[in-house]
């Protein structure tokens with residue numbers, strides 16, 4: 001708890017794996033750059049946390065061709081994890097990101113276990129607060145979602161990263177495309193995850209009818225935004241029953257009532273992605289709306305909001 005978190009009368013703070021967030025709203029990976037890109041467009045210091053764009057050990061140019069395509073209630077993306085590489089992130093981006101104030105979470109990617117492990121070791125020694133291991137990106141050929149679809153494939157990468165990340169909590173970001181999501185989640189928990197986040201984007205596609213060809217060079221892309229929200233919510237609800245570690249929920253959250261649904265379903269915190277593109281102050285409004293709802297309904301803290309019975 002801190003002054004800012006209780007200023008409104010309701011305590012919005014939450015502790016996840018020992019890290020205190022002043023409120024439960026976190027900018028989702030890949031939709032908030034490294035923070036500085038949004039300077040002047042919203043009150044960044046008021047956010048609970050910022051999750052970086054997916055980081056590899058080495059720089060990546062990302063995918064060729066079209067990268068973004070709007071759908072009536074969502075967004076398809078095929079960015080392909082463009083990033084400057086972890087050493088350049090630590091040197092050039094992290095100092096500025098830290099100054100913004102919110103909890104800093106580094107989103108970690110890799111093409112193989114060795115690359116994940118080496119990247120994790122660098123992040124462990126850096127000034128980030130937490131590491132979010134991404135085993136769920138549908139837009140890359142090697143690594144990415146391949147690890148997150150199958151419990152047996154997820155375990156070794158989580159174990160390797162856990163070994164490398166000794167001084168910080170480890171969140172594992174799950175794929176909604178896994179045929180048995182609960183089994184993957186349990187495997188990650190048993191391999192050492194301190195928390196789980198979900199959902200990454202849903203594998204999807206679009207066709208350009210004038211060109212008579214898929215819009216994206218890789219054919220498939222990841223669907224985010226309001227279209228996926230009820231499915232993401234259902235997945236958070238189901239995982240809450242399956243695992244013991246805290247869950248960070250996301251998928252289509254755009255207004256306070258969306259975030260409240262996830263918090264009631266058992267999520268300890270939420271991430272907001274695509275909504276920030278549409279309306280940059282969305283996260284500030286979501287935080288204010290959660291506080292307003294709690295005050296109006298006499299909830300003193302976030303635990304009281306949840307409609308799930310406490311785990312034994």
Ligand SMILES: Cc1cc2nc3c(=O)[nH]c(=O)nc-3n(C[C@H](O)[C@H](O)[C@H](O)COP(=O)(O)O)c2cc1C
Nearest residue numbers: 028029030054077134199200224225251252273274
């Ligand atoms: C343009 C774009 C880039 C993304 N890049 C990443 C990424 O680098 N790493 C990651 O774990 N998730 C990435 N995501 C997924 C989001 O973090 C989030 O899981 C997903 O978009 C669902 O949330 P939303 O509906 O609020 O956007 C990206 C999403 C979008 C739209």
